[in-house]
Amino acid sequence: MSQQFTPNNPLPQEAKVPAEMAVFSPQVEAEIDGHLAKYPPDRKRSAILPLMFIVQRERGGYLDPPGVAYLADRLGVRITDIWEVATFYSMINTEPVGKYHLQICKTLSCKILGANKVTAQCMERLGIKPGETTADGLFSISEVECLGSCGTAPMMQIGFDYYENLTTEKVDEIIEKCRSGQLGNGVR
Amino acid sequence: MFIGAIGCEPLQLRRVNLENSASLEVYRSNGGYEALNKVLTSMSPDDVIAEVKKSALRGRGGAGFPTGMKWSFVPKDSPKPKYVVCNADESEPGTFKDRYLMERDPHMLIEGMLIAAYALGSHVTYCYTRGEYRYLIEIMDRAIAEARAAGLVGENISGSNFSCEVYTHSGAGAYICGEETALLNSLEGLRGHPRMKPPFPAIAGLYGCPTVVNNVETLTAVPDIIKMGGEAYQKLGTEKSGGTKVWSVSGHVNRPGVYELPMGYDDMEKFIMEDCGGIRDGKKLKAVIPGGSSVYIMPASDILGKDVKMDYEGLVAAGSMVGSGGFIVMDETVDIFESTKNLIEFYKHESCGWCTPCREGTDWLVKIFKRIARGEGRPEDAQLILDLCDNIEGKSFCPLGDAAAWPIQSAIKKFPDDFKRHLMPIVETETATV
């Protein structure tokens, strides 16, 4: 090919960088270093998704402006590069979500085995619709696409945890346990 | 949920039901890492590739490309580093086999990746796993640490002069990142858009270096191929597609699960009706999507009594494809219009937005399906839908566009009545335009 592209080195930040930058504990920094060590030193950007998960875990569930500023700085990319990547991937939150994020699979196998009932039960118990968060900030509901649990349908994911072979009773039980703090929110 | 082999000795699923199957100890005491040892002590990289070629192993990610041939495309003399990337993005609706392979037997994947790396002269391998499978990444990380402690990953593996790293990498929710070039973009920290081919990843993949991307199940087949020899592996299956295949089965069957079958298993009816325990609640079989959502839907009439052979050629002959091997079984209660709507919504959600036909086409189709579902269907909609599918198919940048079109085209063709009902709510009697 006649064209030859070299990666564009990061330039000084051009979009408005949030004034504040997130600060993390040494443990979190070490975790981040561990991810960065997997990639060639001049390819730090590769770690963007793993780091986004960490930042969103540490910053209340989403990439807040200081978290975004941190990512751009740590990876040596521009703030807009963080935005373009974050908005592409459905698991990266650019807006706050509830502490317990109920992600109900709505794709075919789950659908024909009762995903609608699961969603309806969650909606009724929590009084919110998919895409919404309860006023206390405890729960959000989302309908998501196939999570690889078709054999154990219907299912939902809370944080990273799978809850499979769901029934309305099971849903009630899970929600109750979340309310009372007996269940972790699956965010790791 | 069932997990095991039918019609053959379990190969890939040999250990899955053992206690503590994910541990190095159990893996080793059941023949684990013997193949790696064999490779390191007595085989040249070319020997390995030759053996894989003989095995007639075809990629299990969906495209079914012969694996040995793919490996032989990697330029030996390239001064650049080479990479092996395992595609564990498994996001195809109806597919969950890779999940259980990794959950129950992570060392088999590590061994497969190491052997591939040895064959291709690679010293760094990545396992790109979909972000939702976080617990699998944790299992893999633990297994990698165990293997490293045992000298099986890292510098001078098992005292040989072959060194190789195995790293996990997490996706973050994007079906398109299962497409190998989109996966590489994502692994480089970019948006998961597919790349132009050529150049193929074997020539310029990760970081512009020669790269082989293989599905989990493809890589986990490699240790057995080395151990039993390519020929013996091939003989388990058919001439053109060797070995066994792991199928995921979901939907209205009594026994959903992960089934290992020999390639060329006869026949599909027996498989569904007997092996999977038949249809739930004594209902009738209506349709099967045999290869993950992206393949043609098959009506019961194309399966029952038709001796459909379960391999690449057999399914094509029966009007569908092996794809990723995700069986979605639907009984008579399912409205195929609704199931098709569900799938097109999936494709719209997952279209990366790069190319015109897929981005705009899926958006438009979803709008039409939603309108029809609201009861505002028009007789001419069927023609419009088919024409839009035709305008997407073969014109999109990557196969996702085709994958969105095929289920719809086949659904309208095979289940015209389910569509007619929605399109002609008022004039029931008129003949369909389909």
Added chain:
Amino acid sequence: MSTELVKVTINGQEFQVEKGSRLIDVCREKGNDIPSFCYYSDLALQASCRMCLVRIEKMPKLQTSCTITCTDGMIVTTRSEEIEKAQRAMVEFLLANHPLDCPVCDRGGECELQEMAFDWGGLEERFTERKNYAPEKYLSPMVANDPQRCILCKRCTRVCDEWMGEDAIEAGGRGANTVIGTYGGWLNCSQCGNCIEVCPTGTLLDATYRHQARPWEQSQTISTCTYCSDGCEMSLGSRAGELMRIVARDRYVNGHNGEFLCIKGRFGHPFVNHEERLRTPLIRYKKGGKLIPATWDEAIRFTATKLDAVAEKYGASAIGVVGSPRITNESLYALHKFATEVVGTDNYTATDAFSLQPFFDNLAGPLATHRDIRHAKTILLIGGEPEELQPFTGKQIRQAVRNGGAQLLIVNSVPIRLKQQAAKFLHVRRGTEEAVVLAIANQAHNKLAAQKAGVEEIELIELRRALTGTEGDLVIMFGGELGPEAQAVVGQLPHTFSRESRRVLLHPLPLYNNSVGAHDIGLMRGHMSATEMLGAAGDAVRAMYVAGSFLPEHSAQQGLSKLDFLVVQELFETETTAHADVVLPAASWAESDGTFTNNDGLVQRVRQSIPPVHQSRQDWVITSQLAKELGVDFGFQMSASAVFKEIAERVPAYEGLRYPLLKDESKPVQAKHTIAEKNDLSRELESMRARVEAMAETAEKIMGTPEVGHELFKPGTLTGKVPQFHLLAAGNPEPPTVAISPLYQITIDGGLQRRSEAVAAGD
């Protein structure tokens, strides 16, 4: 690319074409129209619009011709029922969610999607669903955005990245929700507006021209930019004597800059019709008195009398004549002729920031054109900051590196942004660029140079190795940091480095649109520099005739008040006119005919877009009238082409040139500068060595990378008339809402507009 020819059959016709050439280009060259949106020459391939489909024998499916390179025996069909259906389908898809608001869209009439819809659109609208909606907004004071109209060809994000190296605008979201934008929705960049230019639809729009005029109401005049020395070709859109906008869209103009312009070129024009433009000649009858409007006849007569008197009293050389590097060659020539033939003084000059005369006197190789820069193998940049001062050169350097694999070597005391693209960056101490030039000229000085510049000796050795290792073109560029001796040395470098396999090209980086022309015309050969002239005011120089104004760099202008008489031709009142006895309103470049010579040595046409505003006159016209009043008829017959004809007769580098030869901007004409023999520079080198030896070794290095726009946004006499530049210079504050132009919401010091009704009134 190899020059091997291969046989390609297109629609049944056989052609021999270069192997590896791009199929879409070949088809178009051979007269087979192929529609496309995302394909853009010399940008990364995208292949996403899927418009350019063709059928190639032996290949499955239709293929995108933008991604296919020609191979032998290829058989291509570009027209068939199947292809037409596919292409019509793509247009239909693109129009599905596209709003039907062409009548209120600024791009209406010059929109590629609109045109494509005429050619490829369906008769019947099959999309009857609700269109996706997103509100219009502003991305910056310069860029307006209507996301609904976007077809995601991503030309904008690619030019931002590949041309500008800024990557400020990107695609976010996924699938049908993909949008072009930035983090936080506010665009902080150099505001070049190239994203607007390459946008085929009305998605990105010139915010300064929002809803001002329709394209077809304007007459398009092809001209050359009046800002920096790169000389971008542009099209001036005017309506009823008003300059409306400037574009470089290839449907109007095809200059060496393609569709590239920078913020100044694109947005810096509203000074032309600004209310503060001088309206009539002004005379200050008494020192300390007021400037009073006068008629042209009176002003010319008054000026002539005064100049006559000074010449009578103090001699001709007491009259200084000062030109401006902004005005045309014709005007500069008239001034030069006025000085030498009417007044008879050697005290003439131009108000340039620095003189390049020693460079041109020693010029031993061709000047590099911007095309040469794009295809260079090695680029050595000494001093300067092209990304701010000559943005088109900056773009060419970036593309040479990114798309052409060139190696860029930078010697600079400031870590300029281009260093990101550099293979080698020699970060020298402030003011020690000359030390490196000394070492390049003679490696015996490596040690001394390294010590003074604060770099390692090995870096200088490697620099030389990079220069001598180049196969292909080596371009050497330099900025204003180099003194006269160093300039002479650089001018002679081709003698040192040229080889059979290596062409050495030179590229000076002066600051103004006609700096090179001022040298060519001879105005920089006068006995005094602009600074010296100011120093001599009231002393050796008693009267001055100035076209334009002095620059802040030329030290204090109080000296001017000591003059017996000062006449100034200007567009606006300036510090210089404050001392003037007569001020004559001059026409801007948009109101003038003539030529500029850019830093490639390209002689480019300037064409009158609108008649001179108010009573202003073109500079050369004023000078000729003054000459006539003083008894000399220049014989220009009021035609710029007559002036240029005389230039071509008298200036050797312009020999044989005529306006008709400069007619086609797509075939630029380079002046033939004399190539100097190998000169003996031992004296220059000796004095440079002495200077370098005297350099201090204590200076701290400048560490911070300069901010984007620190030069580009500076409100000068001209750009200062554009309110948006003040907003940018104040840090481009984000307005409270992006639904309304920031101009109406924010004061120029970055504060919030207090009157809320301004916001409510909308834009």
